[in-house]
Amino acid sequence: MKWVEVNIHTTNEAIEPISNLLNEVGANGTITEDPADLTKEKSYFFGEMYDLDPNDYPKEGVLIKAYFHDNDLLQFKLTKIKQYMTELEQIGFQLRPKTITINKVEESDWENEWKKYYKPVKITDNITIVPTWEQYTPASNEEKVIELDPGMAFGTGTHPTTILSAQALEKYVHKTNLVLDVGCGSGILSIVAAALGAGQVYAYDLDEVAVSSTRINADLNFVKDKIISEQNDLLKGIEKQADVIVSNILAEIIMKFTDDAWNNLKAGGLFITSGIISSKQQDVKTQLEKSGFHIIEKNELNGWISFIAKK
Structure with missing residues (x-):
């Protein structure tokens, strides 16, 4: 399989919105090369140590790398990236130097690059994301380990929007619940829901x-019997009655299907939304309330917002 590496040279301020966008348009993983990391203590929460090569880093700003399949959708995705970056500048984000370069890479090169950055990370009180090649022992019987391989995933599960979504699922998903994951990406949130005891999870994404x-x-996490993954445009044509709907996608897209989310929830059901940049939170809140939802909780992490809305 052929891959394309998209390199975006921009500012620290733009890391979060651009990284989230890249994941949402189908990047099979992102890497941020920030020269500030060269002077930080290079350790993770669990104590893993790794070396960084200064030659990989820009002298100023940051370099965000994203990996895409080299297929017919690539040009469409590149256009979306450029449009969104223009929109970010229009609402006040500083993106300069804002250069985009593209390189073709072999799959083996991409997978090896990932292994320098991807380590076990605890994303909720009881859920830890672990790369398949890492040895990791759970700290307790309650801790749930989700294994992922960046060679097959759209992200590592450690982005703030994913963490906010996973934390909400851990708090609100109950055994036997029917859960809809809209914009499932690599399926991380579907797997989290299944691991927490959901009876059935339907995972939808427009990207095959x-x-x-x-x-x-x-399959890797032994929950394939609980998760049905299908290609679909948001919730169009879906008529299931769910206990919980989770959607970690861009704010603009969330606002397009709040009515459908309402119609696909049981009375008292919850709509967990994330991927909402702080400047868009009021727009999303207004749209949720317009569809009839009551906001019962708002959470924030590194400038990203998550709402839990009740029908």
Whole structure:
């Protein structure tokens, strides 16, 4: 399989919104090379140590790398990235030097690059994301380990928007719940819901690669019997009655299907939304309330917002 590496040279301020966008348009993983990391203590929460090569880093700003399949959708995705970066500048983000370069890479090169950055990370009180090649022992019987391979995933599960979503699922998903994951990407949130005891999870994504990745990761984590992954445009044509709907996608997209989310929830059901940049939170809140939802909780992490809305 052929891959394309998209390199975006920008500012620290733009890391979070651009990284989230890249994941949402189907990047099979992102890497941020920030020269400030060269002077930080290079350790993770669990104590893993790794070396960084100064030659990989820009002299100023940051370099965000994203990896895409080299297929017919690539040009469309590049156009979306450029449009969104222009929109970010229009609302006040500083993106300069704002250069985009593209390189073709072999799959083996991409997978090896990932292994320098990807370590076990605890994303909720009881859920830890672990790369398949790492040895990791759970700290307790309650801790749930989700294994992922960046070679098959859209992200590592450690982005703030994913963490906010996973934390909400851990708090609100109950055994036997029916859960809809809208914009499933690699299936991380579907797997989290299944691991927490959901009786059935339906994972939807417009990108067929995401659907395939979700199935592979569900199998890897022994929950494929609980997760049905299908290609679909948000909730169009879906008529299931769910206990919980989770959607970690861009704010603009969330606002397009709040009515459909309402219609696909049981009375008292919850709509967990994330991927909302702080400047867009009021717009999303207004749209949720317009559809009839009551906001019962708002959470924030590194400038990203998550709402839990009740029907």
